[in-house]
Structures are given as C-alpha cells and as structure tokens.
Amino acid sequence: xxxxxxxxxxxxxxxxxxxxxxxxxxxxxxxxxxxxxxxxxxxxxxxxxxxxxxxxxxxxxxxxxxxxxxxxxxxxxxxxxxxxxxxxxxxxxxxxxxxxxxxxxxxxxxxxxxxxxxxxxxxxxxxxxxxxxxxxxxxxxxxxxxxxxxxxxxxxxxxxxxxxxxxxxxxxxxxxxxxxxxxxxxxx
Amino acid sequence: xxxxxxxxxxxxxxxxxxxxxxxxxxxxxxxxxxxxxxxxxxxxxxxxxxxxxxxxxxxxxxxxxxxxxxxxxxxxxxxxxxxxxxxxxxxxxxxxxxxxxxxxxxxxxxxxxxxxxxxxxxxxxxxxxxxxxxxxxxxxxxxxxxxxxxxxxxxxxxxxxxxxxxxxxxxxxxxxxxxxxxxxxxxxxxxxxxxxxxxxxxxxxxxxxxxxxxxxxxxxxxxxxxxxxxxxxxxxxxxxxxxxxxxxxxxxxxxxxxxxxxxxxxxxxxxxxxxxxxxxxxxxxxxxxxxxxxxxxxxxxxxxxxxxxxxxxxxxxxxxxxxxxxxxxxxxxxxxxxxxxxxxxxxxxxxxxxxxxxxxxxxxxxxxxxxxxxxxxxxxxxxxxxxxxxxxxxxxxxxxxxxxxxxxxxxxxxxxxxxxxxxxxxxxxxxxxxxxxxxxxxxxxxxxxxxxxxxxxxxxxxxxxxxxxxxxxxxxxxxxxxxxxxxxxxxxxxxxxxxxxxxxxxxxxxxxxxxxxxxxxxxxxxxxxxxxxxxxxxxxxxxx
Numbered sequence: 147x148x149x150x151x152x153x154x155x156x157x158x159x160x161x162x163x164x165x166x167x168x169x170x171x172x173x174x175x176x177x178x179x180x181x182x183x184x185x186x187x188x189x190x191x192x193x194x195x196x197x198x199x200x201x202x203x204x205x206x207x208x209x210x211x212x213x214x215x216x217x218x219x220x221x222x223x224x225x226x227x228x229x230x231x232x233x234x235x236x237x238x239x240x241x242x243x244x245x246x247x248x249x250x251x252x253x254x255x256x257x258x259x260x261x262x263x264x265x266x267x268x269x270x271x272x273x274x275x276x277x278x279x280x281x282x283x284x285x286x287x288x289x290x291x292x293x294x295x296x297x298x299x300x301x302x303x304x305x306x307x308x309x310x311x312x313x314x315x316x317x318x319x320x321x322x323x324x325x326x327x328x329x330x331x332x333x334x
Numbered sequence: 335x336x337x338x339x340x341x342x343x344x345x346x347x348x349x350x351x352x353x354x355x356x357x358x359x360x361x362x363x364x365x366x367x368x369x370x371x372x373x374x375x376x377x378x379x380x381x382x383x384x385x386x387x388x389x390x391x392x393x394x395x396x397x398x399x400x401x402x403x404x405x406x407x408x409x410x411x412x413x414x415x416x417x418x419x420x421x422x423x424x425x426x427x428x429x430x431x432x433x434x435x436x437x438x439x440x441x442x443x444x445x446x447x448x449x450x451x452x453x454x455x456x457x458x459x460x461x462x463x464x465x466x467x468x469x470x471x472x473x474x475x476x477x478x479x480x481x482x483x484x485x486x487x488x489x490x491x492x493x494x495x496x497x498x499x500x501x502x503x504x505x506x507x508x509x510x511x512x513x514x515x516x517x518x519x520x521x522x523x524x525x526x527x528x529x530x531x532x533x534x535x536x537x538x539x540x541x542x543x544x545x546x547x548x549x550x551x552x553x554x555x556x557x558x559x560x561x562x563x564x565x566x567x568x569x570x571x572x573x574x575x576x577x578x579x580x581x582x583x584x585x586x587x588x589x590x591x592x593x594x595x596x597x598x599x600x601x602x603x604x605x606x607x608x609x610x611x612x613x614x615x616x617x618x619x620x621x622x623x624x625x626x627x628x629x630x631x632x633x634x635x636x637x638x639x640x641x642x643x644x645x646x647x648x649x650x651x652x653x654x655x656x657x658x659x660x661x662x663x664x665x666x667x668x669x670x671x672x673x674x675x676x677x678x679x680x681x682x683x684x685x686x687x688x689x690x691x692x693x694x695x696x697x698x699x700x701x702x703x704x705x706x707x708x709x710x711x712x713x714x715x716x717x718x719x720x721x722x723x724x725x726x727x728x729x730x731x732x733x734x735x736x737x738x739x740x741x742x743x744x745x746x747x748x749x750x751x752x753x754x755x756x757x758x759x760x761x762x763x764x765x766x767x768x769x770x771x772x773x774x775x776x777x778x779x780x781x782x783x784x785x786x787x788x789x790x791x792x793x794x795x796x797x798x799x800x801x802x803x804x805x806x807x808x809x810x811x812x813x814x815x816x817x818x819x820x821x822x823x824x825x826x827x828x829x830x831x832x833x834x835x836x837x838x839x840x841x842x843x844x845x846x847x848x849x850x851x852x853x854x855x856x857x858x859x860x861x862x863x864x865x866x867x868x869x870x871x872x873x874x875x876x877x878x
Contacts, residue, residue, distance in 0.1 A: 186446070188450070199807075200800070204442065246444070246445075305791050308830050309789070313788060315597070316597055
C-alpha cells in the first residue's frame, strides 16, 4: 500500500507541476500584472503595452524573468535551475533596487506568485494531495524570496560601493599614476 | 498577417478606464535620497556673482529663499518669455500628444510619471498658464493652471535636476519642442533665487577662476600632461613634446579637463598627444594646448545663458590671444552643443579666425565656417579617408567594440558616421547597438548636464538603464567588451553604469583606440596598449 501511495504522491506532484506549466502563460500574465501595478498607473500602462525590449527594458525584462522563474518552480531543483533563478531574480531586483521602493516593496512580488497560482489553479477546491503540493511549492517560493533578499542587498551594497569608490578610482588613480599622490594607494 | 491583427474586443479589453487615484498636481513631491545632488557651496555661488548665496539643504523645510521669491520667479519668467521666442512657443504649442512621454531614459528607468518630458514641462506650463494666459487666469485648474507655491517650487527643483538635457524626447515631438531648452530655462529661473546644485556651481566657479572644472592651475595642468609624456615614452619608446600656449601656432586644441585628470579619459588624452606627435613628425602640424583655456566642457550651460557665455568666451579669447587660425576640439559632449547651437549668436561669429582647413589634406570644414571649431573625430576621419595615417587595427583585436553616440555630438551637431568610420579603421571588431538606441535616437549615459555626482547614484543608475540594456544585448550577442564614446562625461559616467549593469564591459575614448593602432615612425616594438595591458598576441611578452 505504501509503495502505491508514494507512487501516487509523485504522480500528483508531477501532475501539479505539469498543471502549472500548462497554465504558465496565464500565471505569468497575472503575476506580471501584479508587479507592474506596483508602479504609478501612467507608468504601468506604458510598461504593459510597449513590447520593444529596448524602448521598454523594465517591462520586457520583468516579463521574461517572471516566465523563467515559473520554469524554475516547475523544473528540477538543481544547480542549473538555481543559477537560472538567481539570474532572473537579479534582472528584476537590480532594477527595483534603484527605484522608489522600500526593500519589502521591492521583493514582495516574489511571494505574490503563491496567490496567483492558487487562484489560477483553484487550489483551495482541489484534492488534499494538491493542497499538499501547493504547500511544498510555497516553501520553494519562500526560498526564492530569501534568495531575492540576498540579491537585493548585493545591489544596494553595490550602489554604496559605487558612491564611495567612483571618485577614488577615477581621479585618484590618474593622479597617483602621475605621481602627484606621493603615498601609493596600495600601501594605505 | 491577418491573424496578427487584434480583434476589436481584444483592443477594447486593453482600455484602462480607471483614472489615476490622484492627479499629478495632487501628488506631492517626495525628495528621495539618492535622487538629488547636494545644494551648491555658497562660496562658488558668490564667486560667480549669482544670487542668494547661502548654505541650504533640500531635505529641510526651509530653503532659505528670498522673501519675494515668487515675484522674482514671475518677473524672471516674464522677462524670458519676451527674450526667448522659442520658450514662448514651447509653453503654448504642446498638444500633450504623449509622443515624448516614454522616450526619456529617466522615465523609463525610474518609472516616475513626472519624468515624462511632457509632464516635466507641464510643471512649468501650469505656472505659465496661471500667470500669463487669460484662460488660466479665469479657469484655473480646469485649464491646467496652478499658482506658484513652495510645494511647486520643490517639485521644479527636484525634477529639473532629473533631466540631463539630452533631447531624445525632442526627436519624437511632432512640433519640435526642445524639452532640454525648457529644462535650461527652468534651471535659469531657479538660479535667480539661489537654487542650484554643487556638482554644477563649483565646477563653473573653478572654470571661471582657473579655466577648468577641477580648478587645476596652469602649472599642474602642464605637469599632468608631462606625466603622460613619460607614460607614452615607456609604452612606445617615443618622446612626444606637446606645445603649450604657443603664440602663432596653426591650431589651438581644447578638450574637456576630464581627459587630463580622470580615468579612462586620460588614455584618450594620451591618444591625442600621440596623434599630434605623429602629424607633427610626418606633416609638420603645429598644434598648441592652452593651460588657460584648459576646459572644453561648459557647466555654465547648465546654469544660465549668461554663465554659459562667460565660460565659452574664454576659449575664443585664448584663440585670439595666441593668434591661431582655428580651434580643434577634443572628445566632449555638451561643449559641442554650446559650439554648434549657441556660440555663434552668443560670442560669435569668430571672424578673427579662419575657416578651418586641414593643412594635411586640404579639406575645408564648411560646417565650422562660422564657429571655426572642428571636432577631432571629424579631423581624424578626414586624415584616414585621405590615407594619411599608418594604422595597425590588429592591435585592437582583443577589443570587441560598440559605439555609444553621445547625446550632444549626435543630436546637437549631427555627428554620427565620423566616429564609426574612425573606429572601423583602427579596429576590426565593431558591432552597433539596436537602431532605436543609437544615432539620433541614442540613450543618454544617465549622468549628463551636471548630474554626474556621487550622491545621486540611484538616479544615475536608473537613467543609465536603457543605454546599459542595449549594451547588455550586444555584449550577450556579439561578446562586446568595450564601449567607445566621444564625451568626457560618458567616460566618467559609463564605467560606473557598466559596473552596475554590465560588469564585463569597459569604456574607451575613440582616440585611445586610434593611438593603439597608430604606427609611429621610430617606435619600439609595442607590447602593451596605452593602459599597459598586453596587445593581442603579446600576452606572454617579457614584462621586463
């Protein structure tokens, strides 16, 4: 009995993830709407409707990255998958880290996908196995969120580094090469 | 094709009937750290004789304004409407079609609707309607008018210093409204009551006193170039001898001081020095540098017309003092908009100079017949076209290059092909970025018009996003690892932008590439480029 039950679970998991993949377009669209609506209405309209990646880099790269993240939720969790997730999150968060968002507002979108999937697949009205699978997926999304925090902080730290080091690397390097600064920067 | 045509219900489905929760006039300004530059140092403002020099902080409620600041702005507005017909037209003519709205790099990057060029201009137009039009006076808000208040003033200051005056939006305006001129006009008004930023005011003050933005005195300027002489000798075995303040030289060379004092512009500067040496040895070209007109940039342009005129005059006065025939200008951005679009009616025509003729090729630069000033990319392209330079483009083979059209040389003077022609002749690997991000549609580096400070890094990174996004594309598609440009602000701003957005791409001036490829008579076997990095195939060369 146990063997059958385990097999059934794996099948259910496969089916659940397959279902997500089948509804990927709808999920991506709803998720995209949510993230885009974090911008002022006039901006959201532009981000949603302009399809040229060079005229609308924020909208288009966000859309593409969300699709990748959905794949990451349904694909096997291995190193390649993690790298893909990291890169997709980086694309979105590198932008949001410099925009007018608090850290929570910047990362919030990751967790929104839970509701999007629940609504799209009517998870609450499904069998208990699906509910269980959804709970497992929730944890996966949480992991993505935590990864998002790391990436967001790295971006912020980079901004502070740039603020601190720009003048030094630009002017001081030239001056020190010219011997105007007597003490070598390397010795400081 | 027919399948791709959207159905009516699809189109209707896309219509968003919601009005914004709050109109833009009711959305208060939120002055956010990282998005503005520090207020100007009162010493610099005083030195320039500009009004209301005092220490103030944009984050504090009290901006220490003159008591009658509203009256000063109103009268300043009125005076300029009479003086500049263009401003009067720009205030009246906009039909708010929205063609410019999504073309601004600051709007694209920040997502803040008040960075739509139309809305940024509307900040001023709303006051114009209120103060100067009958409909605005009678109908008020219904006619898009509102009175000048402290809140509005703060909004002006915040957003007029979130425009880099790049004029990309103007390319798309069916009426040709020059939104940069609206910003220039707005900043000029703000200066009447002492609202400037230090990244502009102090360079202007320095330039006014010592001839360049950094306030470097003549002897230090010469010292710096002499250090480059040593570096050049080490790399090429050639001893170059730049001429300084030489009376009676044929040509006066003026470049932004960033090329002399800041990496990676310094390598571009070494590039100029090598080129001039080559041309002197081979053809007897007589070029002089000036330690007084030691700045091509003109941050006065970001302050007021009068201040721009004062700084620009120094270059021409120095040309007159030295008795040169014409002026050759280095790789600079806004200098070229000042020269091409304002100089002639401001300090020109420069009748005491000659229409520039390249003494080596005989080419007469008719485009500079009145300003008497030629861009070095035009000059070098002409030399290459006539086969006057011996070049080994293979020395740049480890560089996969793209070209960033700087806003002002492209949109301000129409120079698109000369730098590309030069690059393609001195290097073998060149790939352009997508069409809607180059030439007249080029995206700003995000730090132009005096916004290249450290404290507004978030603003700069947001503004630099559309450019960096296109660089990322050519980096991923063609392996581009070097972004060439012809502007000192680009050379200062883009490395930082690249470090944040596309870390594997470096930045170079065009004449650094030229000098790498230039085969100098009597040079030693070169193993490194001007940065001291190995030339292709020389990676294992003995460093000693």
